[in-house]
Amino acid sequence: MDPVFNAFPTRPVQIAKSGINSPLGSVAFALILFGLLIAGALWVGPNLTRDFIIQADPVEVPEADISNGECSTYRGIVTSCGADIAYEIKGKSVTASLSYLFLDPSNSDYEVSVIRSASHPSMATLSLGLDMLWNRAIVAGAIALALLAGGLALLRTARGAARFQRSLSEPVELVPVAATVSIARKLLFGLLGTTYSVKYTLDGKKYLNAHSGFRGKERPFVLGLDGKKTVLLAAIPRRGGMLILLDAALNRVEFTDAEREAIGAAMAAAA
Template sequence: MILAVAGFIGVWQAPGVVNDWLVASDPVAVPDATITDGECRARRVVFVECSAHITYEIEGKSLEHDIELMFVDFNTGDYEVDVVRSASQPNRAALSLGLDMLWNRTLVDSTLVLAIAAGGIALFAGGIKSDRSRRLARRESKLDLREVKVAQISPVLGGKYVQFQYGVDRKGGPLLAMSRFGGKEEPYWIDGQRGMALAALPEGASVPVLLDAELKRLDASPPEIATIAVRLKRIMAGA
């Protein structure tokens, strides 16, 4: 979904930015153009979204365009705009505001798309690691039991996502992973505050598997379950 949002922003803004760069290469003012439904809205104080419908004539032929712009600006007043077209491609037109903010728009759009896409790729990579850990957990292998801190529980349709911290990176930042639980499923809590849960790191995996309360995520034998019970008693005793 995050990658889809990045793609949507790119598809939404990129054609307008490319069009305005082409207009900016050989601009010609269109003084008799008509601008209707012109509006600019500030979002989150500095992000400005503008839209307008423009109409102009070239050799007796009427041309119309819907224009949408997004840029960063601290201006709180109105904008005065003119219509500008390309001399070599008369069917390409832009607002003077769009040309004035062209570098601004290019940098803002590129940064947004790249930042959102990077976040989506990071989550996707984390999901691949988690899936690999779950596959390894269902094989016969040595499991390293770990206490992990639950950072957040986010309800979703049909269940919930549980985000947990399983370590720190080289810079001291938290290493986070997410695990999906069904509506009636719960993590294997090891404290009364529902803040610490039990996870198992399969041999050969880099991300632990967050265990469910009924241990259905593991193909655990009775001896393994007994080992978990002993470990839990030690944790509860403060060992």
């Protein structure tokens, strides 16, 4: 790798294509996460509020009918349960479809009864919902925080990518970097190209960075292998910024033909 790095131009060069994910894509995914957060809040929030109210003055309804009761467990710990209930209060029929999401590694069967609020007779839940009330609240809160954090992180990424792309309007001095591929994802079975997630070390610090990768006939510049992992040639502006994966033809950066030939010759000599 050293011969290739030594052949790398030290002059400022213009970036023709950064390969960084579009800020619009990150914004779109952030909006999806925020949408899921809002939808989840509208679904889970009223159910939790109802059960907290019922818990304040619970009354069992032994004559209630429970139907379509079913629970399923994901990965042995995340449990989802649902059932339909029906009962009468002062000659008035009350029906409801109930659902719960909580953590329970026991994978056990549940014996349930219908519990209503003494002060709000038409407000009812299952005893399972009250038993797992704080469990459900914690799970809902954790999911909400994860969605919020993910959305905000994507917005920060989009802001950084937009700022970085604006900074590339002028030539920059680049520092060559060896980037080890962590994950390579083919888009639509490779028809839309491949996205790479890479890790690299710069100034003694380790970084993890994801890239949009390569489209069409474009291929990455492969330096070699680190064990079983592929190592790619990348570059980062000396003044700081995001990592740029270079293509095999070195067309992402406006090198001169002589500079491309020098890098190619250094790569051939190192092989």
